[in-house]
Amino acid sequence: MQPAKPYKIPESVLVVIHTPDLRVLLIERADHPGFWQSVTGSRDTADEPLAETARREVLEETGIDIAAAGGELRDWGLANVYDIYPHWRHRYAPGVTRNTEHVFGLQLPEALTPTLAPREHLSWVWLPWHEAADRCFSPSNAEAVLQLPRFHAASSLP
Structure with a gap:
């Protein structure tokens, strides 16, 4: 018998x-x-560093190795707490209804072609930030994209 996920x-x-x-x-x-x-x-484990979670998820979902691509990962110091959509609650322990999401920015030197995990994603697109925000289904994701110019400007200061 296979162990429960x-x-x-x-x-x-x-x-x-x-x-x-x-x-x-x-x-x-x-x-x-x-x-x-x-x-x-x-997170895979409760003690997995959030930056490692970000690196792992980027690699798993897009095939992009941040270090090899010359990317710069930054913790924006933002956390969103939100209700987990009811159709995804079965993935969590009984009674868990809220998630804390930590926001990171990853600047790549150029738009790369991702290699998607077909069981997770169907397609990809690069869009100007304001168009990307409009396309995000998640309000917290849209808000994070809207914050991009501010965080990008702050990271560009000497």
Whole structure:
């Protein structure tokens, strides 16, 4: 008998992948076509560092190795606490209804072609940041993309 799949940890990352000219990579969910998002994912273990969760999820969902691509991952110091959509609550322990999502930005030197995990995502697109925000199905993801110019400007200061 196969062991039961462990419950997801209700602490996750949201990684806004972008270029220096603020084009944003969005990926379309396979389990909900038409739902576009940035890279997201939960910690594998309670003690997994959030930056490691972000690196792992970017690699798993897009095939992009941040270090090899010359990317710069930044913790934006933002956390969103939100209700887990009812159709995804079965992935969490009974009674868990809220998730804490930590926001990161990942600047790549240029728009790369991702290699998607076909069981997770159907397609991808690079869009100007304001268009990307409009396409995100998740309000917290849209808000993070809208914050991109502010965080990008702050990271460019001497």
